[in-house]
Amino acid sequence: MQSRFKQAALFSVKLLLSVGVLVYIARGLDLRQLRDHLVSVDPFLxxxxxALIFLQTFVLNGRWELIMRALGVSLDWLAGWRILMISLWFNQVLPSSVGGDAVRIWLLRQRSVQLSKAIKGVAADRFTALIGLIALMVAGLPFLLSRVTNQAALLAIGGLTLAGVAGTLVLLTLDRLPKRLIALPAIASFVRFGTLVRFLLLQSERRGLLFGSAILIHLVTAVACYALARGVGAQLSVVDAGILIPPVVLLTAVPISISGWGVREGAMVACLGLAGVPSEQALSVSLLLGAISVIIGLVGGVIWLASPERGSYSADKAAKAAEEAPGFALGQGKEASSHP
Structure with a gap:
């Protein structure tokens, strides 16, 4: 009972934050102009x-399959894609304390995958995506410095990038700490997780394909946002989209709102504003991207309705199965690994 109360309280806080940020952003905008952008978006774009975000799910599944194979788990491509799509249904359409990652782990358990490997596979998939995102932000810093004059924004994005690099390096080198620290229960699981990710990126046979797919996924998101921006008449270049969308994705991944709603809109308005995109157009891009995520989630919902596992599903069991995952809280936000 107490656990459910905490879950309900957390959900309420996230909901209030999402609504509050959206209302705050909307207060300073021309809502009629925003509506015009939304209803007049170029249908082709x-x-x-x-289509780009939907095709992205196949790349996401391919990356996850590579990780599971490295763990010794043979995951059928179609089965993996089905699990991924179902997780997007939970993550996008039915946000709760039990996110899509918990459902992924639970569904893997239904296929007799060991709990430890299921947790490692999902958590490593998340973190690999995060590394790809940070790498893209590092690569974009020189372009950012040459195109943006707002010093506060440069410091914010630069600081966010450096913090990501530092955090990644710390996690990947935790096993270099003194043995007495590594043995602590609170650190030991992160040490094992960091060692796994380091193996995947530096020693596994498919490391190039794995890292390349992690970067490609975020580039696809940037191109999709570019298409939406052009669809509402915004003068956004491909280069600016490639530089400014990754920070939006990273901020959206922070699990403090409902499926990233509110946080994504605030970040999109702030970041695209650096490229001269009016707030109404930037917000419409974010809302349209959110609508696309919901549509993709609905496809996953249809798959879930026809899933044989649906009859035995329990939110409590799914949450319990995922509690041991290092950094699992990241999975409760909009992923840095898939749709922003």
Missing amino acids: FVLAL
Whole structure:
């Protein structure tokens, strides 16, 4: 009972934050102009963005399959894609304390995958995506410095990038700490997780394909946002999209709102504003991207309705199965690994 109360309280806080940020952003905008942008978006470019985000799920599944194979788990491609799509249904359409990652772990357990490997596979998939995102932000810093004059924004994005680099390096080198620290229960699981990710990125046979797919996924998101921006008449270049969308994705991944709603809109308005995109157009891009995520989630919902595991599903069991995952809280936000 107490656990459910905490879950309900957390959900309420996230909901209030999402609504509060959206209301705060909308107060300073021309809502009629925003509505015009949304209803007059170029249908071809919207469908193009939708197709890109949908095709992105296949790349996401391919990356996850590589990780599971490295763990010794043979995951059928179609089965993996089905699990991924179902997780997006939970993550996008039915946000709760039990996110899509918990459902992924639970569904793997239904396929007799060991709990430890299921947790490692999902957590490593998340963190690999995060590393790809940070790498893209590092690569974009020189372009950012040459195109943006707002010093506060440069410091914010630069600081966010450096913090990501530092955090990644710390996690990947935790096993270099003194043995007495590594043995502590609170650190030991992160040490094992960091060692796994380091193996995947530096020693596994498919490391190039794995890291490349992690970067490609975020580039696809940037191109989809570029298409949406052009669809509402915004003068956004491909280069600016490639530089400014990754920070939006990273901030959206922070699990403090409902499926990233509110946080994504605030970040999108702030970041695209650096490229001269009016707030109304930037917000419409974010809302359209959110709508696409919901559409993709609905596809996952249809798959879930036809899933044989649906009859035995329990939110409590799914949450319990995922509690041991290092950094699992990241999975409760909008992923840095898939749709922003």
